[in-house]
Amino acid sequence: MGRDAAKLAALKKNFEDAQAAAQTFVAPNQFAELAEENGAVGLNASTEEDSTQYFWSMPSNRLELWAYMESGRIAHPVAREFYKERDVVQEERRMRTDSNPIGAMVEQFLAAAYTAHPYRVPTVGWESEISQVNATEAAAFHAKYYVPANIVVAVVGDVKAADAMPMLTKYFGAIPAGPKPEPMATVEPVQFAEKSVVIRETTQPFYLEGYHKPDYRDPDDSVYDAITDIFSNGRTSRLYKALVRDQKIAADAEGFSGFPGEKFPGLFAFYGEPVPGHTPDEMREAIHKEIERLKTSDVTDQELAMFKTRARASLLRGLADNQGLAAQLAEYQTRYGDWRELFRKLDEIDRVSKTDVRRVANKIFVESNRTSARIEFTPPAQAAGQDAGGAK
Amino acid sequence: MKSARMEAGMKMQGMRMRTFLAQGIAVCVLLAPGAGAMGQNAAQTAPPAKTATKTPAQAQPWTKIAIPPLHDFKPEQPKRIELANGLVIFLQEDHELPFIDGSVRIRGGSREEPAGKVGLVSMYGAAWRTSGSAAKSGDELDAELAVKAASIETGGELAYTSVEWGSFQQDFDSVFGEAVDLLLHPAFKAEKLAMAQREMATGIARRNDDPGDIAERESAKLVYGAESPYARQAEYATVNAVTLDDLKAWHDRGVVPNNMIVSVVGDFDPAAMEAKLRNAFEPLARGAAMETAKIDIPAPKQGVYFVDKEDVDQSNVQIVGIGTERSNPDYYALSVMNEVFSGGFGSRVFQYVRTKLGLAYDVGGSYGADYDHPGVFRSEAGTKSATTVAATQAVLEEIGRLKTKPPTPEELKKAKDDVMNSFIFRYDTPEKTLNEQVTLAFYGYPPDFLEKYRDGIARVTAADVTRVANKYIDVSKLAILVVGNKTQINPPLTALGKVTELDITIPPPPAGAGQ
Numbered sequence: 001m002g003r004d005a006a007k008l009a010a011l012k013k014n015f016e017d018a019q020a021a022a023q024t025f026v027a028p029n030q031f032a033e034l035a036e037e038n039g040a041v042g043l044n045a046s047t048e049e050d051s052t053q054y055f056w057s058m059p060s061n062r063l064e065l066w067a068y069m070e071s072g073r074i075a076h077p078v079a080r081e082f083y084k085e086r087d088v089v090q091e092e093r094r095m096r097t098d099s100n101p102i103g104a105m106v107e108q109f110l111a112a113a114y115t116a117h118p119y120r121v122p123t124v125g126w127e128s129e130i131s132q133v134n135a136t137e138a139a140a141f142h143a144k145y146y147v148p149a150n151i152v153v154a155v156v157g158d159v160k161a162a163d164a165m166p167m168l169t170k171y172f173g174a175i176p177a178g179p180k181p182e183p184m185a186t187v188e189p190v191q192f193a194e195k196s197v198v199i200r201e202t203t204q205p206f207y208l209e210g211y212h213k214p215d216y217r218d219p220d221d222s223v224y225d226a227i228t229d230i231f232s233n234g235r236t237s238r239l240y241k242a243l244v245r246d247q248k249i250a251a252d253a254e255g256f257s258g259f260p261g262e263k264f265p266g267l268f269a270f271y272g273e274p275v276p277g278h279t280p281d282e283m284r285e286a287i288h289k290e291i292e293r294l295k296t297s298d299v300t301d302q303e304l305a306m307f308k309t310r311a312r313a314s315l316l317r318g319l320a321d322n323q324g325l326a327a328q329l330a331e332y333q334t335r336y337g338d339w340r341e342l343f344r345k346l347d348e349i350d351r352v353s354k355t356d357v358r359r360v361a362n363k364i365f366v367e368s369n370r371t372s373a374r375i376e377f378t379p380p381a382q383a384a385g386q387d388a389g390g391a392k
Numbered sequence: 393m394k395s396a397r398m399e400a401g402m403k404m405q406g407m408r409m410r411t412f413l414a415q416g417i418a419v420c421v422l423l424a425p426g427a428g429a430m431g432q433n434a435a436q437t438a439p440p441a442k443t444a445t446k447t448p449a450q451a452q453p454w455t456k457i458a459i460p461p462l463h464d465f466k467p468e469q470p471k472r473i474e475l476a477n478g479l480v481i482f483l484q485e486d487h488e489l490p491f492i493d494g495s496v497r498i499r500g501g502s503r504e505e506p507a508g509k510v511g512l513v514s515m516y517g518a519a520w521r522t523s524g525s526a527a528k529s530g531d532e533l534d535a536e537l538a539v540k541a542a543s544i545e546t547g548g549e550l551a552y553t554s555v556e557w558g559s560f561q562q563d564f565d566s567v568f569g570e571a572v573d574l575l576l577h578p579a580f581k582a583e584k585l586a587m588a589q590r591e592m593a594t595g596i597a598r599r600n601d602d603p604g605d606i607a608e609r610e611s612a613k614l615v616y617g618a619e620s621p622y623a624r625q626a627e628y629a630t631v632n633a634v635t636l637d638d639l640k641a642w643h644d645r646g647v648v649p650n651n652m653i654v655s656v657v658g659d660f661d662p663a664a665m666e667a668k669l670r671n672a673f674e675p676l677a678r679g680a681a682m683e684t685a686k687i688d689i690p691a692p693k694q695g696v697y698f699v700d701k702e703d704v705d706q707s708n709v710q711i712v713g714i715g716t717e718r719s720n721p722d723y724y725a726l727s728v729m730n731e732v733f734s735g736g737f738g739s740r741v742f743q744y745v746r747t748k749l750g751l752a753y754d755v756g757g758s759y760g761a762d763y764d765h766p767g768v769f770r771s772e773a774g775t776k777s778a779t780t781v782a783a784t785q786a787v788l789e790e791i792g793r794l795k796t797k798p799p800t801p802e803e804l805k806k807a808k809d810d811v812m813n814s815f816i817f818r819y820d821t822p823e824k825t826l827n828e829q830v831t832l833a834f835y836g837y838p839p840d841f842l843e844k845y846r847d848g849i850a851r852v853t854a855a856d857v858t859r860v861a862n863k864y865i866d867v868s869k870l871a872i873l874v875v876g877n878k879t880q881i882n883p884p885l886t887a888l889g890k891v892t893e894l895d896i897t898i899p900p901p902p903a904g905a906g907q
Contacts, residue, residue, distance in 0.1 A: 028747040032737035034454065037806050039813025043737075059816050061462045068457055084750035091706065091753035095774045099704035101601050201703060204598040235522070235530075236538040245531075245587065251594035275590045276597045306538045313541035313560065316489055320821065380702075 026080050031073060038062050042323060047123050049261035051334060057323055060158040064167055070153075071171035074146050082135040090131065093124045101203040101375060108197045109373035110260060113210055113267060117188040119260055147178030154330040154339075156322045188212065188265060197373040202380050205274050207283035209372035210259060210267030211364045216335060222348045223356045224257035224268060229307040230299055230357070231255035231270075231290070236306065238293075239270075243286050249278040253287065263335070267371075268364060280374035294361040298354040311349045315342070467819040469839070470655070470826045473666060477678045478650025480833060481669050484657040484826035492658030493558035493823070494568065496575060497834060499651045500642075500682035501551040503621035511626030512634045515588035516642050517548030520555075522588070523581040525573040530584060533570060542567045544574060550622075551684075551764070552834070553646060561659040565668075572672050575647060580639045592631045593901075599625070600896055603701055603708045603875045607772070610894055611710040614693045614871040615768050621687055622765065628901035648679030655830045657823050689714065689766055692869045696889045699875040699896055707780040707876030708772070711787055713869055715760035715767035718837070723761055724848035725856040726864065730759040731807035732799045732857065733790070734771065738806060741771060741790045751775050751783040759864075763835035769870075777880030781887045784872060792867050798858040811849050818842065 035043050035056060043056040054073075058066045079085075097103040107122050114120035124130070153172055155164060191212055213224060231239050232254035243250035255270040270291075272283030318324055332342040470484040502513040521544065524530035537543055542559035544567065555575050559567040600606055612623040654673065656665060692713045716726055734741045734757040745755045752773040760767025771791060775783035799807065819825045819842070832841050873894075874885060885891045 028743060029737045033806065036736050036738055037809040037813065038459075039810075039816070041814050041817045057817065059462050059813060061460045062813075065454060065457045065459060068454055081747070081750075084747070087750040088746060088753045091751075091774055091776060094704075094706035094776060095604075095754060099603055099701075099706050101703075203601050203703070234538060234543075235534040248587070248590060251591050273594065275594045302535070302539065306541075309539065309541040317491065320489055 028081065031069065035069065038065055049119055049123060050263035051331075053327065053330070055323060055327065057157075063155070063159055063164060067167050067171040071175060074151065074172075075175040077139075077142055079135050079138055082138065086130060086133065089124065090127070093127065093130060097122065097124065101199075101201070102206060105197070105199055105206060105208065105373050105375055108199065109208055109210070109371065112195045112197050112373070113212070113371035114188055115191075116186050117264060118184070118186065119188075119264060119266065143178070144181055147180070148172070148175050149178065149180040151175075152330045152333045154326040154333070156326040156329070184264065191369050191371075194367050195371045197371075199373070199375045200378040201375065202378060203375055205278075205280050205377050206271070206375040207274070207280035207287075207372070208269065208271045208374070209284065209287070209370055210269040211366075211369045212265055213257065213268045213364050215265050216258070216262040220356065220360050222345070222352050223360045225311070225349065226299075226304065226307050226352045226357055227268070227294070227361065228255060228257045229310060230303045233307075233310060238290050239272075239287070242290055243272055243283070247286055249274060249282050249286060251275050253283065255287075280376065284372065284374075291361065291365045295358065295365060299357050301354075304352065304354060304357075307352070308349055312346055315346065462816070465816065467825045468822065470657075470829050471662060472829070472833075473669075475649065475670065475674055477674065477676055478681075479673050479676065480653045481666070481673075482653070482655040482826055482829055482833070483662050483665055484655070484822045485660065485662060486657055486822040487659050490561045490659050491558060492561050492564045492656065492660055493556070494571070494654065494656040495554055495556040495830075496571075497653045497655075497830060498553045498646045499551075499684070499834070500646045501549050501553060503550050503687060504682065504685045505621075505642075507619065507624070508630060509634050509638060510624055510630040511592050512638055512642065513548035513553060514626070515548075515585060515592060515631070515634055516639050517546050517553055518588040518591065519580055519584040519639060520546040520578055520643070521574065522584040523579055525570070526577040526579045527573055528570065529579075530581075533574075536570070537567065540567065544571045546574070564660070568668070568672075578643055580636050580643075582636055585634070585636055585639065589631050589634070592626055593628060596626060596628060596631070596898060600898065603704050603706070606699055606701070606896060607708040607710050607873060607875045610697070610699060610875070610896065611712045611770065611871070611873045612768065614697060614873060615712050615714060617690045620690075621685060627899055629899065632901065645680075646682055648681070649673060649676040650678050651681050653830055653834055655826055657826050684764070687765065693871045694869055695871060696885055696891045697871060697873045697894055698878070698885055698891050699873070699894050700878045701875055702877055702879065704875075704877050705777055705880060706774055707777055707783075707874050707881060708774055709780065709784050709787065710873040711757075711771045711784070711791065711870050712873065713769045713866075713871065715762075715769040716864065717766055718761045718763055718841075720761070722860045722863070724845070725852050725860040726759050726761065727811070727849060728799075728804070728807050728852045729794065729857045729861055731810055732803050733794055734758055735807060735810055738810075740793070741787060744790050745773055745783060745786045749782075749786055751779050751786060755787075757787075763831070763837065777877050778882060780874060780876055780881045781883050781885065784874070784888055788867060791865065791870070794861040794865050795858070799854050801854070804852075804854050804857070808849055808852065812846065815846055
């Protein structure tokens with residue numbers, strides 16, 4: 001038993017020397033710098049449950065430079081300063097989850113809603129996993145998933161396909177091939193009892209609930225979009241009218257499909273943000289009343305018409321934004337194997353009927369399929385002990 | 393329209409944006425020459441590999457990639473029309489998609505509202521549209537517009553209020569008609585003011601939940617003064633003090649033609665559109681233009697300020713002072729300085745605090761420049777509680793180095809390239825070109841300000857940057873604000889100086905206010 005202080009110091013010194021030596025081979029951030037010098041804007045990446053994305057915009061005369069750089073970092077990544085970046089990810093977790101009441105609530109909510117499927121795991125990772133993942137594991141993940149068979153590239157802008165395609169083929173074709181990763185085998189078991197999370201802290205109240213639903217390939221996919229629109233889109237939406245305008249209990253309330261993802265069966269979620277003096281229980285009750293109405297009576301012709309017109313307008317308006325359109329095309333190609341599905345979706349939307357909406361509502365909005373999470377405001381312990389009346 | 397609060401929470405799960413900066417492309421020798429900033433970082437931890445920093449060009453295959461000249465691109469400028477009554481119109485054709493969008497911008501905003509009624513302009517912006525016009529209630533408008541996938545929205549900002557509308561091209565006449573009716577004949581309703589007040593009250597009750605919100609708000613107060621119109625916040629008392637008559641009076645004061653700029657973009661025939669707009673706005677009689685409030689900018693607060701938040705494990709560090717205005721002749725040099733200091737991934741503060749020290753995910757800053765008042769010079773970092781002092785000192789060191797370490801030729805070139813090569817994205821859509829002209833006209837800037845900006849940036853020298861750094865940067869005049877968990881911050885903040893703790897307790901509503 002015991003520690004050899006001298007030996008530890010020597011090892012520490014060796015380690016630091018090795019780090020310093022490694023540092024001489026590093027030009028930090030050079031990739032991003034090169035992009036920025038060449039006029040890149042919106043350079044970023046996102047990691048989501050269903051996919052990761054790398055995106056930026058460049059002046060059109062830099063198309064080839066972009067193809068060289070983007071294909072290069074996919075084909076031959078070098079995780080320089082991996083462990084420093086890992087520390088940065090821990091800060092990100094502290095910022096978005098640990099120090100953010102709603103972030104923390106959402107994490108607990110998903111962990112409760114899912115028993116087996118990886119949708120229960122936060123994309124940023126649990127603290128102990130961030131602090132233990134190593135560069136070798138990260139490289140293995142990259143090698144397995146970042147293979148051409150698993151990647152879609154989309155370019156939108158002032159380019160001609162005839163010029164761009166040979167260029168893209170040259171650079172992205174050089175990425176080493178690999179087998180498409182095996183599909184996810186885990187299937188979330190059917191939920192048979194309501195689950196709930198109650199957080200008591202000195203934070204303003206909030207209510208969130210979700211119901212398991214099928215993935216994006218379900219024939220009723222557009223019906224869920226209709227319910228989202230009817231429940232949440234603007235001041236004509238049911239939740240706004242009921243909770244915000246008429247009952248005056250919420251500042252904001254919505255229902256939306258596909259949380260936290262759509263590739264696998266996600267949740268149809270609802271939330272309500274109480275105005276001062278009102279409680280998560282009131283949110284829950286009011287939301288359930290609206291759900292019950294959807295299950296027992298038809299939506300109006302006008303509601304359905306609004307949904308369809310807005311879906312078309314929203315698709316068309318999206319065409320004006322190059323980066324947004326590129327993201328959509330890549331997403332549809334990834335999901336359906338054909339980007340044209342983005343436009344065919346409108347036909348599917350046009351076919352949604354009142355009967356569909358009622359049928360789907362009755363299928364998934366049932367108690368045993370529900371998970372809820374709430375924040376109950378609790379005054380700080382000291383304040384409560386001293387003077388319950390003084391706490392705010 | 394998810395609330396910002398819900399959005400932030402979902403982001404942590406559903407849409408986690410981040411940057412993969414440590415990853416680079418596989419070029420066996422990545423040690424770049426031309427990387428002054430990098431060389432400087434490497435030099436601090438280890439002897440720089442001299443030979444490597446003289447890497448020959450063939451080690452940088454990307455330099456061999458041809459970059460053809462960008463084809464000539466002159467964005468079409470909007471047509472400007474000034475009516476006899478002083479109203480200014482901008483028209484921008486865009487026939488790519490079958491939509492027409494428009495806006496009326498009205499001088500006078502929250503900085504002009506009385507101190508006892510903070511929140512007035514924000515609630516005016518909310519209740520205006522939800523109340524509706526004399527002919528049509530807000531609820532009726534909602535239903536009518538939703539069927540057309542159209543929108544009419546009103547809003548209140550710092551310097552102006554606005555009516556904005558948008559629709560399919562074929563619905564323009566009816567939607568524009570409703571928008572003009574709302575502009576000229578609003579019918580403010582008590583129940584909609586009450587709804588706006590509830591929404592404000594919700595924001596007030598929740599304003600201390602997120603450390604980032606606290607940091608932004610409290611740091612602005614340190615810069616401009618707690619009661620300054622640029623920093624003050626609404627309270628239950630000021631929100632409850634606002635009456636229906638206040639909304640009506642505000643409206644009558646603002647909605648005069650010589651106080652408004654109208655802009656329209658989209659799929660229309662310009663002559664026909666001009667006729668429609670003249671028809672709608674020419675009959676309006678000129679009135680008294682809204683005076684922009686004269687707002688004193690006090691001497692900056694110095695010192696270390698702290699907000700204790702016991703339920704967090706990270707400190708939000710803000711280092712703030714006064715920035716500048718865009719009309720300042722030094723604006724170009726300050727812009728380049730800003731780029732060197734905090735403009736993106738290659739910038740000094742990012743390289744040092746995030747990349748070299750790994751102390752923060754969120755690190756950045758800007759030497760803020762507003763159109764008609766000084767912006768905020770802000771540097772910020774989010775760091776784990778234990779490294780609060782270290783991260784703060786690191787940012788301060790980097791600010792200090794702006795004066796002592798002039799930009800290297802590489803830094804200067806990079807900073808200017810960043811601005812020049814991405815310049816096209818400032819006007820790559822007709823809508824952006826239009827909005828730029830509206831903003832310039834609103835603040836009384838020349839229409840060619842953007843072109844002048846580009847020329848101005850091109851002329852900036854390293855000596856200019858050093859000169860403005862010495863003229864405008866004074867570390868001793870900055871305020872440091874930390875929002876964090878006192879029990880976890882070790883070494884304590886006293887290592888940075890005498891600490892003033894800020895009380896952010898929310899004043900309760902006045903008795904009997906019925907909140």
